Amino acid sequence: MNKVSLNGVEIFPFDSEQQLLSFVNKHKGILVAINAEKILHATEQTQAIINRNIGYCDGAGAQIALKQKGYKEACKIPGCELWLKIVAQFYQEKTFYLVGGKPQVIKETVEKLQNEFKGIKIIGFRDGYLRSEEEKQQLIADMADKKPDVVFVAMGSPKQELLMEEIQKKHKAIFQGLGGSFDVYTGHVERAPKWWVDHNLEFLYRLIREPKRIKRQIHLLKYAYWLAFKKL
Template sequence: MMTEQDRIELNGVKVYPFTSSKELLEFVDQRKGILVAVNAEKVTKATDETRNVINNNIGYADGGGVVVAMHRKGIKNAVRLAGADLWLEIVAQSYKSKTFYIIGGKQDVIDDTIKKLKHQFNGINILGYRNGYIKTPEERQILIDDIADKKPDIVFVAMGSPKQEFLMYDFMKVNPAIYQGLGGSFDVYTGRVKRAPLWWQTHNLEFLYRFLKQPSRYRREYYRLKFLAWMLMGKFK
């Protein structure tokens, strides 16, 4: 069983070097916490606040660069676990026995997500859901209070980082459970955004496929280049 001592540290961000989604699911089944997808951007942009959230929870490698850095540190069997796949594996494993709360996306996106989940996982117990546009501190507190009242076992939050991580951190204070940040995964799940073909995924090149399809993401590529430079300079020893 994976332990905290097995974690790999990159720029102060501690990441579990899981070797398969099965290993991660078994790990999560034994403990509560926030599953945080760690990629090159999260590592290079890390602050004391984001490190605190990740290092006190369950950071896993969601980026190919992070996996390469782990391999260079001698952890050759570490693999990339895409959050867009992982959350559905969690649902498949747990929907017959656990309760869920789901947050994120525009209203039509979350409505379609809930509809598809109920169709795909017959009998899934969703205690509550809402869109990801929380506009006031009062709205935020109402949501936190609802989580505290309903006490779901598993909560998915698709709002982008680090906003989703900070919100889940506050959820944990009132309801210890399993949480996972999902970014734009609901857009993928409902067919609004197409993922890279399998070849690109298995070769850790999904980021490049997205960039080629959406060049406006170029600002985010700066952090991957910075991460690569850090690796080449030996920052991750």
């Protein structure tokens, strides 16, 4: 499958969740969510991280741009849903390792997964607060020893991607960066209701709930301009 470049950010135009799951199961690697903000604010570092890994469409802005490029079937795959689809697809056959969130949040995440996916093999987990280089190296060594099939890291970008790339040098797996998905999964953070998500208005819901986000989201007007005049 060929990648598509959007403002220098390369993304795979998957047409379904199943296509993505089949691809990553075969090729392994690091899944990186791509939305309008990441395309708009791509730096040399973040662009390089995305382009050497598996960028997928996580938002309506990226999906619209892909369709403008001729990929009419390109689908939006929210990262906060994708990781649970990966669990549902593979929990009976693969092993999992989770990193991220506060100590209480990661504990609740593991307990909830064990309740919802009976028999899931979680062979390691820890919070997202790596306080020293020694702690980080201990984590990498533990993964290299236990060899999980799937690794989820919820620490925010680009920190989570940089960590996954370090781990990948010692151990190949399916990796996904999750940002704040553990907080959403355990109910510590509320996601937008389904209607807002289905109508591609999740960003507006979050803005209404957190007006201070306007400083970030005002820049999306530039992205809308790029879409309107097909400048991507």
